Amino acid sequence: MYWNRAIECMDRDRLEELQLKRLKEVLARVYEKVPLYRRKFDAAGFDPRSVNALDDIKNVPFSTKEDMRESYPFDMFAVSLKEVVRIHASSGTTGKSTVVGYTRNDIAVWAELMARTLANAGTTSDDVVHNAYGYGLFTGGLGVHYGAEKIGASVIPISGGNTRRQVQIMADFGSTILACTPSYSLFLGESAIEAGYNPSKDFKLKAGVFGAEPWSESMRKEIEEKLNILAIDIYGLSEVIGPGVAAECKEKNGLHVNEDHFLIEVIDPETGENAPPGTLGEIVFTSLTKEAIPIIRYRTRDISSIIPGSCPCERTHARMARVSGRTDDMLIIRGINVFPSQIESVLLEIEETEPHYLLVVERKGHLDTLEVQVEVDEKHFSDEVRSLEALENKIRREIESILQISVDVKLVEPKTIQRSEGKAKRVVDKRQI
Amino acid sequence: MGVDQISVFMENREGRLAEMTKLLGERGINVRALFVADTADYGIARMIVDQPQKAIDVLKADGYTVNRTQVLAVEVPDRPGSLSGILSMLNEAKLNIEYLYCFADPERETALGIMRIEETERATELLRSSGVRVLEAEDVYSILK
Numbered sequence A: 001m002y003w004n005r006a007i008e009c010m011d012r013d014r015l016e017e018l019q020l021k022r023l024k025e026v027l028a029r030v031y032e033k034v035p036l037y038r039r040k041f042d043a044a045g046f047d048p049r050s051v052n053a054l055d056d057i058k059n060v061p062f063s064t065k066e067d068m069r070e071s072y073p074f075d076m077f078a079v080s081l082k083e084v085v086r087i088h089a090s091s092g093t094t095g096k097s098t099v100v101g102y103t104r105n106d107i108a109v110w111a112e113l114m115a116r117t118l119a120n121a122g123t124t125s126d127d128v129v130h131n132a133y134g135y136g137l138f139t140g141g142l143g144v145h146y147g148a149e150k151i152g153a154s155v156i157p158i159s160g161g162n163t164r165r166q167v168q169i170m171a172d173f174g175s176t177i178l179a180c181t182p183s184y185s186l187f188l189g190e191s192a193i194e195a196g197y198n199p200s201k202d203f204k205l206k207a208g209v210f211g212a213e214p215w216s217e218s219m220r221k222e223i224e225e226k227l228n229i230l231a232i233d234i235y236g237l238s239e240v241i242g243p244g245v246a247a248e249c250k251e252k253n254g255l256h257v258n259e260d261h262f263l264i265e266v267i268d269p270e271t272g273e274n275a276p277p278g279t280l281g282e283i284v285f286t287s288l289t290k291e292a293i294p295i296i297r298y299r300t301r302d303i304s305s306i307i308p309g310s311c312p313c314e315r316t317h318a319r320m321a322r323v324s325g326r327t328d329d330m331l332i333i334r335g336i337n338v339f340p341s342q343i344e345s346v347l348l349e350i351e352e353t354e355p356h357y358l359l360v361v362e363r364k365g366h367l368d369t370l371e372v373q374v375e376v377d378e379k380h381f382s383d384e385v386r387s388l389e390a391l392e393n394k395i396r397r398e399i400e401s402i403l404q405i406s407v408d409v410k411l412v413e414p415k416t417i418q419r420s421e422g423k424a425k426r427v428v429d430k431r432q433i
Numbered sequence B: 001m002g003v004d005q006i007s008v009f010m011e012n013r014e015g016r017l018a019e020m021t022k023l024l025g026e027r028g029i030n031v032r033a034l035f036v037a038d039t040a041d042y043g044i045a046r047m048i049v050d051q052p053q054k055a056i057d058v059l060k061a062d063g064y065t066v067n068r069t070q071v072l073a074v075e076v077p078d079r080p081g082s083l084s085g086i087l088s089m090l091n092e093a094k095l096n097i098e099y100l101y102c103f104a105d106p107e108r109e110t111a112l113g114i115m116r117i118e119e120t121e122r123a124t125e126l127l128r129s130s131g132v133r134v135l136e137a138e139d140v141y142s143i144l145k
Ligand SMILES: [Zn+2]
Pocket: A249, A250, A251, A256, A311, A312, A313, A314, A315
């Protein structure tokens, strides 16, 4: 189902023409209005008028999270506060939060993009949207809210928390579309079962749009089975616009980026060079239409790739793969970029293991070695050496096929790998370089 | 028929085995037989103990990965060729032995063979019908001292 078929399935050449026109406009505008971009462009010797093709974007300097923090609160705004009708901010776990603004037109664009996102999951004006994303400075709640209202669905602005009540409302109001983080959807499902509901009989849910945190294919399967729904991955970040940057279609194979409003690039986070399609790298966005706070070649630190080829759904907008990690965690082993999250996603897919692991990197002679320590799962512990060896081999093969480098897998006793809230200590790098 | 054997996953760390047996000893559990199958990185300690369920509870509570398997305990007369006779009998009946370990019982001039076989019941019948003594759990726990 399409919200805006003319745009979403638009001819590639025409789409790129539109992007180029908008790119030139936004570069000229930020050069004029935002001192930070003027300084960056001048320092790099980049003249916004020199852009004649989309490819010329590689000459434009990057912007970063640090730029946003240094501009706290409003220095990256390209309009005066008089024109800003909304302000959101990220939570800022490290240092100052990042602040973003929206003009009336930005809000309209955001609603359009979220309408597309929700329509991907099959949402129509007949639906009841249970919106359990947080409302407030976080962009999730209001983003979904405006998109669902634009479609004409009935929105339940329940926000987060009070799960028992959520479950009851979901049953009594007949919610059909669920919007929340993937982990919360599972928690809702479990709470419903505990409260005596049978989600597939007592709920009218048919689909969910899930984002704002990393999740895996096996988690999708679990959500789809537990709640008897279609589960769609959505992506966004407040610096770019909030949710609505990209969303999966029903093919569930990559998230279509709303390319009429955002230019996506994938770069090697080490060199800054553009990576070929299909290669993992850091996602970089340029907003093409945003008025209040345009962002130019913004380094998201999110790791993904652009999926080559076209999608059977007929949408022409490029697809990005499910975000598989953050650049902050990247390791370079034998010249290959390795992200701990890649290993985590492999382990999540293997039923016999828990996704608790420790990576030990060493240099032996001139060769880097990577050892992956994995905890044995109590449920699957066998007392036969050969089945443990078979498990080690299975894990090793799966990891090697993803990483393209050889690894050693070592089974360790359960609960011996350190766990910590949030960022667990996953890597021990013993190389002396 | 069928004896409970307890298997514990162990990293090859110095003193790990001693730690585990000490823990069992402190809780009054007697380890009657112990055999470690190991690889370069880890081992599997297989044990016959006098109180299998208590041993499992104690080990689990201390964070060990534990598994209970049914094994066969057979009396192997202490004379040349008696073990190979038992093995070829099982082999002819297409009963596959996953692993086997033996303990001598000097007092009674026999050895005890602990065998892991998929089809415990069929193996027991076959061995008994051929005059081999297959021990009951209680016998094993009291014999192995
Ligand atoms: Zn598609």
